[in-house]
Amino acid sequence: MLSMRLNIGIIKGDGIGPEVVTEAMKVLDKVGEVYGHEIVYTQLLMGGASIDVHGIPLTEETIQKAKQSDAVLMGSIGGDAKTSPWYQLEPEKRPEAGLLKLRKSLNLFANLRPAVLYEELEDACPLKKSITQGGFDMVILRELTGGLYFGNRSTSEVNGVLTACDELLYTEEEIRRVAKRAFEIARKRRGKVTSIDKANVLDSSRLWRKIVEEVAVEYPDIQLEHMLVDNCAMQLVKNPKQFDVILTENMFGDILSDEASMVTGSIGMLASASLNETKFGLYEPSGGSAPDIAGKNIANPIATILSAAMMLRFSFDLNQEADAIEMAVKRVLKEGYRTIDIMSDGAIEVGTQEMGSKICTYIEA
Ligand code: NAD
Numbered sequence: 001m002l003s004m005r006l007n008i009g010i011i012k013g014d015g016i017g018p019e020v021v022t023e024a025m026k027v028l029d030k031v032g033e034v035y036g037h038e039i040v041y042t043q044l045l046m047g048g049a050s051i052d053v054h055g056i057p058l059t060e061e062t063i064q065k066a067k068q069s070d071a072v073l074m075g076s077i078g079g080d081a082k083t084s085p086w087y088q089l090e091p092e093k094r095p096e097a098g099l100l101k102l103r104k105s106l107n108l109f110a111n112l113r114p115a116v117l118y119e120e121l122e123d124a125c126p127l128k129k130s131i132t133q134g135g136f137d138m139v140i141l142r143e144l145t146g147g148l149y150f151g152n153r154s155t156s157e158v159n160g161v162l163t164a165c166d167e168l169l170y171t172e173e174e175i176r177r178v179a180k181r182a183f184e185i186a187r188k189r190r191g192k193v194t195s196i197d198k199a200n201v202l203d204s205s206r207l208w209r210k211i212v213e214e215v216a217v218e219y220p221d222i223q224l225e226h227m228l229v230d231n232c233a234m235q236l237v238k239n240p241k242q243f244d245v246i247l248t249e250n251m252f253g254d255i256l257s258d259e260a261s262m263v264t265g266s267i268g269m270l271a272s273a274s275l276n277e278t279k280f281g282l283y284e285p286s287g288g289s290a291p292d293i294a295g296k297n298i299a300n301p302i303a304t305i306l307s308a309a310m311m312l313r314f315s316f317d318l319n320q321e322a323d324a325i326e327m328a329v330k331r332v333l334k335e336g337y338r339t340i341d342i343m344s345d346g347a348i349e350v351g352t353q354e355m356g357s358k359i360c361t362y363i364e365a
Helices: 017-035 048-054 060-068 095-105 119-124 172-187 203-216 229-238 250-264 302-314 319-334 352-361
Strands: 005-011 038-044 071-074 110-117 136-143 153-158 161-166 192-197 223-228 245-248 271-275 281-285
Touching: 005 017, 005 060, 017 038, 017 071, 017 302, 017 319, 017 352, 038 060, 048 095, 060 095, 071 302, 110 119, 110 172, 110 250, 110 302, 119 319, 136 172, 136 250, 172 192, 172 203, 172 245, 192 203, 192 229, 192 250, 203 223, 223 229, 229 245, 229 250, 245 250, 271 302, 281 302, 302 319, 302 352, 319 352
Parallel strands: 005 038, 005 071, 071 281, 136 245, 192 223, 192 245
Antiparallel strands: 110 136, 110 271, 153 161, 271 281
């Protein structure tokens, strides 16, 4: 077994962040022990925790230290907008501004969100049993730094009528780099990419489709299909099992990834990764900092633990170790252990720390 040294930046974040990140570190330490890797953590401040110490949500020091790490594992940031003093500050000094700036500074252009329905959690899924039987397992790869959200925008009055305009712009390079990522990820999964666009109407989508087809030539082992975004929205609830890797642009991905996470039924189970052109990635749970349940040892740590598994897979190519974490999570669910958010009749309720410890006990080489 080849031993590695993993330099991991840790942003514990706000609300439930410190609780769930601590459990993910516990699981990573167990992986290090079982597989013989040395794991070195560097604690970084971002979001509300950084405001409390430095008055701003992200310092230059955090950016530099994040860049020096191989990968960053993060809990969510932010607080209750109605009661937290962080939201009395001007918008660019609030917690979320730190996250946007960090993503930009690290050039994280690809956002990856798995939507997995575990057989054991089928009851949490709002879809019919006949559709979800056996569970499903897909990832949505969303372009994160281009498209409609980053184009020019304006509102003006034309002949006395208020008129607004948002520009949807993509260059072929922006499409190519994220498409390559999708095909590489499909190679680590079941070998299928579904590219989503609106090529029957939009020029940006026609370019998207053309470049994705060009990239596909370099990956003859991967099956490519194209699907219109309106059809994809329907297929996600009609037949989610058909999807492996869904590749799409920024706004379509924003909407479809939320739809895909809803059909899994629990926000506490959903991991995410934001990637750039190197092996570096920022890994975090898809949900927020859940201030309503912070400090009570009831938050579900599985989303963060699965984010750590994604980090091992994508930033360190440690597939076996990532598999070990995912298998351990499945085993704990199979044995009936649940945090309160995924609790069902007859299951055994556990807290955040106990869930982390149970997963550790099943990490095996
Ligand atoms: P949220 O995801 O924090 O909470 C929504 C609901 O889901 C709450 O009832 C919460 O208790 C529950 N929940 C979330 N994660 C859970 C977990 N791991 N286990 C059990 N239950 C869980 O969304 P919100 O309330 O809209 O936002 C709270 C704060 O989080 C805000 O400040 C928001 O800006 C921030 N936020 C941060 C990120 C991020 O850091 N990437 C993302 C989304 C929201």
